[in-house]
Amino acid sequence: MDSPYDAVIVGAGFGGMGAAIQLRRLGYRDLLILDREDDLGGTWHVNRYPGLAVDIPSSTYSYSFEPNPYWSRLFAPGAELKKYAEHVADKYGLRASMRFGTVVTGATWDGSGWRVSIEGGETVTAKYLLTATGFLSQPKMPDIEGIEKFAGKVIHTTQWDDSYDLAGKRAAVIGTGATAVQLIPEIAKVAAELTVYQRTPIWVSPKPDYAVPKPLQQAFAKLPLAQRAVRLAGSSILELMMISGVVQYRQFRGANRIAERWCRAHLHRQVRDPELRRKLTPDYSFGCKRPTFSNDYFPAFTRRHVHLETTSIERIDETGIVTADGKRTEIDTLVLATGFNLWDTNFPAIEIIGRDGRNLGKWWRDNRFQAYEGVTVPGFPNLVSLNSPYSYSGLSYFTTIECQMKHIDRLFTGMRARGSDVFEVTQRANDEFLERMKHKVGHSVFALGQCATANSYYFNQHGEATLLRPTSTISAHREAVRFPLEDYRFAESG
Numbered sequence: 126m127d128s129p130y131d132a133v134i135v136g137a138g139f140g141g142m143g144a145a146i147q148l149r150r151l152g153y154r155d156l157l158i159l160d161r162e163d164d165l166g167g168t169w170h171v172n173r174y175p176g177l178a179v180d181i182p183s184s185t186y187s188y189s190f191e192p193n194p195y196w197s198r199l200f201a202p203g204a205e206l207k208k209y210a211e212h213v214a215d216k217y218g219l220r221a222s223m224r225f226g227t228v229v230t231g232a233t234w235d236g237s238g239w240r241v242s243i244e245g246g247e248t249v250t251a252k253y254l255l256t257a258t259g260f261l262s263q264p265k266m267p268d269i270e271g272i273e274k275f276a277g278k279v280i281h282t283t284q285w286d287d288s289y290d291l292a293g294k295r296a297a298v299i300g301t302g303a304t305a306v307q308l309i310p311e312i313a314k315v316a317a318e319l320t321v322y323q324r325t326p327i328w329v330s331p332k333p334d335y336a337v338p339k340p341l342q343q344a345f346a347k348l349p350l351a352q353r354a355v356r357l358a359g360s361s362i363l364e365l366m367m368i369s370g371v372v373q374y375r376q377f378r379g380a381n382r383i384a385e386r387w388c389r390a391h392l393h394r395q396v397r398d399p400e401l402r403r404k405l406t407p408d409y410s411f412g413c414k415r416p417t418f419s420n421d422y423f424p425a426f427t428r429r430h431v432h433l434e435t436t437s438i439e440r441i442d443e444t445g446i447v448t449a450d451g452k453r454t455e456i457d458t459l460v461l462a463t464g465f466n467l468w469d470t471n472f473p474a475i476e477i478i479g480r481d482g483r484n485l486g487k488w489w490r491d492n493r494f495q496a497y498e499g500v501t502v503p504g505f506p507n508l509v510s511l512n513s514p515y516s517y518s519g520l521s522y523f524t525t526i527e528c529q530m531k532h533i534d535r536l537f538t539g540m541r542a543r544g545s546d547v548f549e550v551t552q553r554a555n556d557e558f559l560e561r562m563k564h565k566v567g568h569s570v571f572a573l574g575q576c577a578t579a580n581s582y583y584f585n586q587h588g589e590a591t592l593l594r595p596t597s598t599i600s601a602h603r604e605a606v607r608f609p610l611e612d613y614r615f616a617e618s619g
Contacts, residue, residue: 136257138167177203194345300462371412410574554612
């Protein structure tokens with residue numbers, strides 16, 4: 126097959142850019158990065174709702190090899206992440222390889238390379254295919270009777286309308302996940318009335334957010350080791366509180382309890398009304414659903430014009446929302462903070478047909494969600510799936526990205542050392558990895574905690590927690606550089 130590109134990368138967010146940087150380091154220059162949006166940055170380009178910011182310290186939310194000493198705050202606002210993405214693309218010369226407004230509809234392995242189909246009928250070919258479509262790339266629309274009849278303004282958080290003024294409006298927000306935690310306090314500042322419809326409360330801890338003084342930014346720029354030390358300290362705290370107490374719940378149950386008590390104390394300090402506090406308190410174990418940080422989420426509900434509704438929605442009509450108890454609330458604006466559809470449409474986000482006609486989406490759903498080291502899948506030669514089951518490692522997405530970059534480095538280096546240009550993970554290695562991950566999940570809060578009421582996207586439609594890699598961050602990095610190359614079959618394309 127004619128292969129004009131060394132590799133096609135689907136997605137121009139941080140995952141896709143990390144993969145491109147690694148391939149460039151390995152000497153692959155003829156890359157094509159495709160993205161359906163009109164610019165790079167992934168979630169930090171698509172999302173621009175009020176209050177958008179990273180929900181972990183900025184020092185850990187960046188490439189370790191490309192630190193940014195100029196974050197304005199400990200938790201940087203979204204616009205700075207977009208700017209950082211642009212900086213990375215420019216510094217590493219990635220823009221020339223990018224095509225925007227390009228919707229990939231599918232990809233097929235034809236025996237020696239990948240044929241990638243683009244909406245409109247175009248096809249491009251490449252030796253390697255890397256999918257970096259993001260975990261949170263397919264917005265989830267709520268299945269509520271009558272929602273299409275609503276005559277007012279409807280805004281999903283992934284499609285924010287900057288021209289729409291919420292001042293003086295009667296607004297409703299559906300959803301109380303991490304996005305809503307950032308958004309609700311901002312809407313509360315301007316809306317005349319705000320009703321928040323909550324299905325599942327969220328664990329929220331204090332947010333140690335502060336401005337980073339200019340002298341400190343300059344010190345980080347001049348002394349990179351100082352910033353690395355801050356990154357290490359922040360990562361260590363998050364690892365203990367958010368990761369060890371969640372994925373290693375059996376061994377570190379105490380860390381989980383400390384985190385839960387910390388969040389409860391934060392809620393108690395900020396909300397005095399016992400009934401409101403009860404509604405905002407999760408009844409599931411810490412970590413079953415992604416927790417977050419905020420100092421102004423809980424106080425927003427103590428304002429007289431902000432109302433928390435925990436009764437389920439029965440229907441939506443032309444001008445309002447009716448709950449199951451018959452209560453009707455008139456609204457002008459409906460804001461959907463309903464998250465993303467991971468397990469129905471995101472794994473994978475495009476149709477991928479591998480060897481012998483195997484359909485990746487169907488195969489995952491028929492045979493469990495799985496991927497060797499969260500990167501490769503048997504039956505799909507020369508495919509690197511960056512958004513796969515068991516791939517998300519650590520609390521920062523950049524931990525996942527850099528682990529996968531290391532895996533790519535070892536895999537492609539080993540392949541070329543053997544004079545090969547085709548790789549495929551063996552079924553044996555995949556099965557052994559899957560069994561090990563299933564065993565380790567059995568030690569996590571997902572298996573041992575109380576998660577039944579969490580409604581968490583960590584769980585797939587079969588009730589299995591197959592998104593997070595249930596190991597320590599250190600273990601993930603170690604295995605990315607030490608996995609046996611014998612776990613792959615290598616060959617020369619015909």
